[in-house]
Amino acid sequence: MIREFNPWPTVIFICLACLALLFLAPTVGVLLSSIKTTRDIALGQLWAWPETFFLGNFAEVVNNPAVHRYMINTILVAVPATAASIALGILAGYVFAKLPFRTSELLFLAMISGMFFPPQVILIPLFRLFNSMGLIDTLWPIIIVHTALGIPICTLLMRNFFATVPNALREAAILEGASEWQVLTRVALPLSLPALAVLATLQFTWIWNDFLWPLIFTNSDEKRTIMIGIVNLRGQYTVAWGVQGALSLIASIPTLMVFLFFQRYFIKGMTMGAVKG
Amino acid sequence: MERSTGYWRVALLALPVTVFAVFIVWPLFSSFYYSFTDWNGFNPDYDFVGFTNYAKIITDKLFLNAVINTVIWMLAAILLPTALGLALALLIDSRVPGGALFKSIFYLPICLSAVVVGQIWIWIYQPDWGLLNTVIAQVTGDHPRYAWLAKPDTALGSVIVAWSWQQTGLSMVIFLAGLTSIPGDLLEVCEIEGANVWQRTRIVVIPLLTPATVVVVALSVINSLKGFDILYIMTGGGPFHSSDTLAMHMYNESFKKYLMGYGSAISVVLFLIALTVIRIYFRELRRVDEIYG
Numbered sequence: 001m002i003r004e005f006n007p008w009p010t011v012i013f014i015c016l017a018c019l020a021l022l023f024l025a026p027t028v029g030v031l032l033s034s035i036k037t038t039r040d041i042a043l044g045q046l047w048a049w050p051e052t053f054f055l056g057n058f059a060e061v062v063n064n065p066a067v068h069r070y071m072i073n074t075i076l077v078a079v080p081a082t083a084a085s086i087a088l089g090i091l092a093g094y095v096f097a098k099l100p101f102r103t104s105e106l107l108f109l110a111m112i113s114g115m116f117f118p119p120q121v122i123l124i125p126l127f128r129l130f131n132s133m134g135l136i137d138t139l140w141p142i143i144i145v146h147t148a149l150g151i152p153i154c155t156l157l158m159r160n161f162f163a164t165v166p167n168a169l170r171e172a173a174i175l176e177g178a179s180e181w182q183v184l185t186r187v188a189l190p191l192s193l194p195a196l197a198v199l200a201t202l203q204f205t206w207i208w209n210d211f212l213w214p215l216i217f218t219n220s221d222e223k224r225t226i227m228i229g230i231v232n233l234r235g236q237y238t239v240a241w242g243v244q245g246a247l248s249l250i251a252s253i254p255t256l257m258v259f260l261f262f263q264r265y266f267i268k269g270m271t272m273g274a275v276k277g
Numbered sequence: 278m279e280r281s282t283g284y285w286r287v288a289l290l291a292l293p294v295t296v297f298a299v300f301i302v303w304p305l306f307s308s309f310y311y312s313f314t315d316w317n318g319f320n321p322d323y324d325f326v327g328f329t330n331y332a333k334i335i336t337d338k339l340f341l342n343a344v345i346n347t348v349i350w351m352l353a354a355i356l357l358p359t360a361l362g363l364a365l366a367l368l369i370d371s372r373v374p375g376g377a378l379f380k381s382i383f384y385l386p387i388c389l390s391a392v393v394v395g396q397i398w399i400w401i402y403q404p405d406w407g408l409l410n411t412v413i414a415q416v417t418g419d420h421p422r423y424a425w426l427a428k429p430d431t432a433l434g435s436v437i438v439a440w441s442w443q444q445t446g447l448s449m450v451i452f453l454a455g456l457t458s459i460p461g462d463l464l465e466v467c468e469i470e471g472a473n474v475w476q477r478t479r480i481v482v483i484p485l486l487t488p489a490t491v492v493v494v495a496l497s498v499i500n501s502l503k504g505f506d507i508l509y510i511m512t513g514g515g516p517f518h519s520s521d522t523l524a525m526h527m528y529n530e531s532f533k534k535y536l537m538g539y540g541s542a543i544s545v546v547l548f549l550i551a552l553t554v555i556r557i558y559f560r561e562l563r564r565v566d567e568i569y570g
Contacts, residue, residue: 008474012373019365020382026397026442027385029408033400046406092293099286107294114301116555118503120527121548124316124541125307126300132321148300151293180285209390211506216532227392231510241400248393259388263381266388270447271454 033245034058041241057246066221067250070229074208077139077225081146082203086196088147089154094184096155097162098170108159115152119212127216141217142225146207154199157269161195162188198269201262205255226251308548312541318531323538330542340543342518343526346433347502350522353434354501357441359493362448363486367478369449370456380453384446391443395510398439402426429519432512436520440507444500448493455489456482488565495558502551523547 033046035053040046061067096108130141165188173183189196214225224232230247237243258266312330316323334340365383369376386394401408402425414420425435459482467477505524508514514521514529521529527547531540 009371009373012368012371013375016365016368016373016375016379020379023383023386023442023445025408026394026401027389029400030393030397041406043406046400047408047411088293088296091289095286095289099282099289101283101286111294111297113555114297116499116558117305117551118505118524118544118547120505120524121308121544121551122301122304123527123544124311124531124537125304127318128307128311128316128537129304145300148296151297151301155293180282180289184289205388209392211391211509215509227390230392230396244396248396252389252393255388255390259385263384267384267450270387271451 030245030248033242034249036242038240038242042239046241054242057240057242058250060240060243061246061250064233066229066233067226067247069222070224070226070251073139073223074225074227077142077146077214078204078207081143081150081207082200084143084147085150085154085203086158086199088151089156089158089199090184090189090192092151092155093158093160094162094188096159098165098167098183098188099180108155112152112156114149115156119149123212123216130217135217137218137220137223139218139223142210142213145213145217146203146210150203150207153202153269157195157199158192161192165191194265197262198265201258201266202269205258205266208255305548308541308544310541311538312545314538314541316537316541318535318537326538330539333539334542334546339518339521339526343521343523346520347522347524349433350437350440350504351498351501353437354440354444354504355494355497357437358444358448358497359490361441361445362493363452363483363490365445365449366452366456367482370453371474380449383449386443387446389443391506392510394439394443395507398435398442399426399511401439402435426512427516429516432516433520436508436511439511440501440504443507444497447496451493451496452486452489455486459485488562491558491561491565495554495561498554499551499558502547502554523550 029046032050033041034057035050035055036046037054037056040054092111096104126141126145127136130136135141169187170183173187174180178186209227210225211227214223214228218224218228221229221232230244230251233247234244237247311323313325313327314323315326315329365379369379373379389397404410404422404424404427407425409425410421410423413423423431425431463481463485464477467481472480503524504522505528508520508522508525509528512520514525523543524547527540527543530536530543
């Protein structure tokens with residue numbers, strides 16, 4: 001069958017290409033700034049294609065001990081909080097999917113709704129609580145709060161995933177003499193690795209990028225996470241725009257890695273959480 | 278058997294429910310409690326002041342200002358990313374070459390933090406060498422040297438554009454997920470019946486995207502109520518409170534002026550707004566479920 005020429009794919013492609021350029025421009029700006037000298041930027045050369053690659057900005061950032069500290073602090077928060085929130089989500093999700101009871105649907109909804117509220121709503125009582133425990137200006141409150149705030153999304157996704165594990169599988173294992181714990185860890189969990197990947201990428205990205213909680217719970221430079229650190233360092237490098245660009249880039253490396261390698265999982269998590277919520 | 282199941286329910290739920298109750302539910306109710314006090318953030322003691330904080334809300338010009346800005350922010354946050362996200366999803370879904378790459382490009386900003394997005398856009402609005410003024414200079418031949426973020430007229434709008442840039446990708450992927458659920462035969466029937474692309478999109482595709490639209494709009498509203506980080510980074514609510522939102526105002530009153538009691542009252546109002554939105558969302562979602570099954 002001979003089809004007549006259809007101009008639409010070409011038109012659509014050109015439209016999308018223009019929009020994509022517009023969308024990429026801001027990110028490209030940061031990339032460009034990081035390899036240019038402050039002088040070039042001040043002279044209005046930021047948006048021009050670089051003739052030489054200036055690596056001094058990166059050297060400045062990488063050799064700054066404060067940046068190391070911020071990075072380590074952020075890892076110390078993001079890794080345990082990601083793991084803990086997923087672990088709690090697994091426990092609750094399993095009960096809601098496989099061991100429902102009379103009021104479980106209500107409890108489930110109550111826990112899920114937690115992800116819709118602005119965090120400002122619980123800010124002051126948590127500040128007072130951690131203050132009275134003497135935990136302000138440590139990493140603990142950030143880890144704890146991110147663990148708690150992760151429970152809704154982790155429970156939701158794990159419940160939806162566990163629901164797809166056939167009940168017959170669980171019953172067979174129970175008949176064989178397995179305990180509920182063994183069913184969860186040896187049967188349901190090995191089948192749920194994709195869900196774990198989704199949650200790990202989502203949670204890690206959110207916690208890594210978070211700004212509000214470290215802002216509230218820490219105040220000394222020793223305990224700052226990378227996102228607060230960048231803002232603080234801006235004062236130090238007021239007009240060193242290139243250094244600021246390199247700093248932003250280095251701070252985004254972990255989440256950009258997640259984006260590059262686990263994008264599929266990340267998008268799945270975002271849409272699952274949203275659509276099923 | 279039944280007893281052992283009950284035992285496991287309690288054993289497995291104990292930890293997640295306790296953590297959730299202690300660090301989310303209890304603070305939520307405490308916010309109501311503190312909103313009737315004059316706690317200052319340092320002193321362990323405080324007094325009950327009844328409805329004083331709520332009375333203050335009614336007369337606080339900055340609160341009214343923050344409400345107006347939140348409404349503007351919310352409307353823009355609904356309209357811009359939703360419309361743009363829908364357009365992008367429809368274009369990408371038309372099996373355009375390089376669709377996956379386009380999807381990634383539009384999605385990339387979601388993975389960046391508010392701090393980095395703020396930084397990027399501060400540079401775009403930079404008066405001397407920022408991209409926006411550079412482009413204007415190229416087009417008009419006259420460099421405006423306009424400080425977009427430092428002028429009350431443009432501060433909020435400028436942040437809204439940055440925010441939309443980041444949020445559009447999220448709306449797009451939800452619409453794309455919605456598009457995959459539209460049965461292919463339905464679109465084929467349209468083609469056989471002689472409907473053109475525009476008619477097909479308007480009459481068949483967009484109505485079938487209603488569930489996705491409900492989700493996108495609800496998420497936009499919810500995310501816009503949470504919108505704090507990027508405003509804090511880009512304008513700090515200024516200049517002259519021209520970009521103060523409720524979340525920003527709450528932070529300033531509580532952690533800058535240390536009026537934690539008053540801040541709690543603002544957060545209660547924020548909670549009630551969020552609750553209303555969430556209830557509408559769930560109701561609409563149920564209605565949509567009934568219609569579209």
